[in-house]
Amino acid sequence: MPLIDRVKERTGSDLSDAELAAMIDAITAEIEARFGPAGPITIELGDPVDPNSRFRRVLRLPRAMDSAQPATIVELDPANSGLAGNEVELAAGDYRVLHGGRTLQRLNGGPNGRDYWAPLVRATYTPLGDQAAREEVTIKLMQLDLSYRGGLRSERAGDYSFTLGSADVTEEREKLLASLGRERMVMA
Template structure:
């Protein structure tokens, strides 16, 4: 069953297919913006023009690294474009910390160094929800969006009454929060 059909069946909406598709695409884009895409991504870290970027022991990675293969390539010098300036790092050259949010350069290993090169290219699969979990979240968010009535909290007509509970923005954020992997940090 297509995602459009699932949204139509669960929401009972009478909107046209084109309008529902537009809502689905907007929510999917927001999911990708917040969580990163489902498949592999390539990010570049560092700045060859910044002389201080040569002295980083660790680098912050966004979105966080998930389970799966990680390929890290250092480019030194970072602005040469020469394939000979690229060094493919092996597992012993770096360490992934903080639930995939940080990578640390190790001095041991086949390509050990104290600092990262000025430019680092990482290809990995981000931590985040699987496609079925994202689809379910998308349906929930679409239902929240479709039930919002522009500030109407409740209505009554004879024996019929309808009351919206909660805040739609908070309800949407709760769905997004359910997709983010736990970081292990507790802020009090």
């Protein structure tokens, strides 16, 4: 379901599609300015100066990999040469993705088989659930923006009463945006 339809369904807003799309675009721009665009990321794993890094059979990814998306894993050995000839792009049979995308295991039966990872590994992959988390935060920010009515916290119709509060919409927005920057806990 398109994001604009999900926003309309969850907020009950009667704003025009053009206005809702403009609000979504503004929130998306804010998220991208803070966390970068959604999509593939590139990270480097290992430590070329640590002699023990040469004997790692598994590497832990900081963000889980979406196995349904393409990934590129490149080993650099020796890592400090800077020569393109020392970079080997691994085939899918050279490694295995484990623990819900959190761990890469080196396999010795593939075309570039080895028992251990090279001292430095460059991985380009799409984090698992990144786009879904961004869309959920976008919807929650839309709900917050559409429901904010100044300092009015509550209102009642019978024997009319209202409550003013110091609801800090900026603080709530920051909490929602900060949730994208936190690592989501995955049990391996």
